[in-house]
Amino acid sequence: MSQSEQPLAAPEREGTMIVGATVRTLGAWPSGWRYPGAHHDPRQDPAALRRLAGVAEAAGLHFLFFGDWLATGAEFEHTDPYLLARVEPFAAISFLAAVTERIGLIATVSSAHAEAYSTARSSASIDLLSDGRCGLSISSGSEPRSAANFGWDRVNGDEDRIAASDEFIEILRGLWDSWDDDAFLADQDSGRLIDPAALHQLNFVGSYRASAGPLNVVRPPQGHPIISVVGSAPSARALAIRQADLSFFSPDGLADAIDFYAEAKRQAARLGRDPDHFLLVTPILPIVAETREKAWSVYDRLVDLVPVETAAGVDGGLALPAGRTVRRLAGLLGVSLNGVLIDEAVPLKMAARFSQLGSDLVDLVRSRSGRTIGGYRPVTYRHLLVAHAVAAPVLVGSAGDIADYMETWYRHRATDGFTVLSAFIGEQFDTFAELVIPELKRRGVFPSEYTGRTLRENLGLPRPASVFSREDQTVG
Known part of the structure; x- marks a missing residue:
């Protein structure tokens, strides 16, 4: 992790940070599944998910987030193995709703390929069955393979x-509000089960979507399940500012994050939103151990x-991605x-000839592993190549190191919190939960x-009033 981002004089900030986890059962590190003891078989995902959810909930994490991609291909074996085969997100959160009690559960849905009515029905049902713990992440993206x-x-x-x-999100909110909170009278003496005036027809017709409604599920416990949007691209950012409760974004360092955060909050305010009710969360991939040196070893x-x-033209017959070559x-x-x-130490004379990008990679290797050119733990060519190939927000260190980074970003208003990508499911996720979370609490x-x-309550967000209500029914 970058020593330049260690806290010096962090400003005061009220409240507490959000911490959730992005679930990738085969790990967020390209070959994390190979680590001894790591979960490595998608056929055993039910047990892995149950265990991970138990550890996360015991630590008090706010949510588990399930991303999605609607295609697969053998080429992901060496780059993104978690994309090869994965449990469908709604199925995953339904399963975990039954074995957890407090942690939030966020499923990704593609607005390009899903129907709003069925999404509203499924999410309202899960919110009801989980006692108000459902969230949706709206993905607007598509690409040829998924489209096909x-x-x-x-x-x-x-x-x-x-x-x-x-329009997809507008329909969701309208359908979730089909029934008023007090629509079901259940008056056994009079025989009146419902108040018909508390049932609302949506009749939404847009340029791309339409839905008549009403929804055949009662209003969810949260009023509206949490809406989140992933991405820092201008289009995704604009959608999040207009519509999301929670926005996942990936900035390029602390300074960029501070600017992004401040501008996003300002834009939300200009749209008439309360900036405190629009939360921004950034990903981290922590590699943590009891000491910094042990984390370096991991x-x-x-x-x-x-x-x-291993050398030019020698790839062991694995059909490696183009970015994994000596060339x-x-x-x-x-x-x-x-x-x-590839495993040779980089000589000082060679490093002196590196391009600026090469020098940047040397600095990145040093921040991640403590290795230096000519040091007792030398930089190898393998470390340089992997540092370039793994474009993830990797933090390596002790619990104090990781907590320093997270506290700095939070207190400097670079983010409202973090979603944790685990290099592999098993020891690394457990260690983060057992060491870093208690340090943040301390x-x-x-x-x-x-x-x-x-x-909603655990994220500090209000329960929204019905879109059909003329009175302010918001509950804090």
Whole structure:
């Protein structure tokens, strides 16, 4: 982790940070599943999910987030193995709702390929069955392979897909409000089960979507399940500012995050939203151990497990991605690597000839592993290649190191919290929960226990009034 982002004089900030977890059962590190003891078989996902949810809930994490991608391909084996085969998000959160009690459960749905009515029905049902712990992440993206799985022969442009997502969310909210909270009278003496005036027809007709309603599920315990949007692209950012309760974004460092955060809050306020009710969360991939040196050892082992060329043209027959070659590394460093073996230490004379990008990679390796050119723990060519290949927000260190980073970002208003990507499911996720979360609690920047019953309450978000109500029914 970058020492430049350690806290010096962090400003005061009221409240506590949000911490959730992004669930990738085969790990967020390209070959994390190879680590000894790591979960590595998708056929055993039910047990892995149950165990992970138990650890996360015991630690007090706010939510588990399930991303999605509606296609697969063998090429992901060495880059994104979690995309090869995964439990469908609604099925996953339904399963976990039955074995957890407090933690929020967020499922991704594609507004390009899903129907709003069925999504509203499923999410309202899960919210009811989980006692108010359901959230949705709205994905507006599509690409040719996913589109083909739904019989499409083309992919709509960004403008159309974002506009369709806006309408998708409007329909969801309208359908969730089909029934007033007090619509079911259940008056056994009079025989009146419902108040007919408390049932509302939606009759939404937009440019891309339409739905008549009403929904055949009672109003969810949260009023509206949490809506989240992923992405820092301008179109996704604009959608989040207009519509989301929770926005996942990936900034390029602390300064960029502070600027992004402040501007997003300002734009939300200009739209008439309460900025405090629009939350921004950024991903981290922590590799943590009892000491910084032990964390470096875990990182080194993970680096060793990433398949790369051992020498020019030697890839072990694994059909490696293009970015895992010695030739690619030579291009990045701006030097010839003829005859170089991937696990050799980088000589000082060679490093002095590196391009600016090569020097940046040396700094990145140092921040992640403590290795230095010519040091007792030298930088190897493998470390440089893997640092480039794994474009993730990796933090390596002790619980104090990781907590320092998170506290700095939170207190400087660079984010409202974090979603944790675990290198692999098993020891690494457990260690984060057992070491980092208690440290954050000790510092007073993470709640000591769940403060509410619903996901909204635990995130500090109000329960929205019905879109059909003329009175302010908002409950804090």
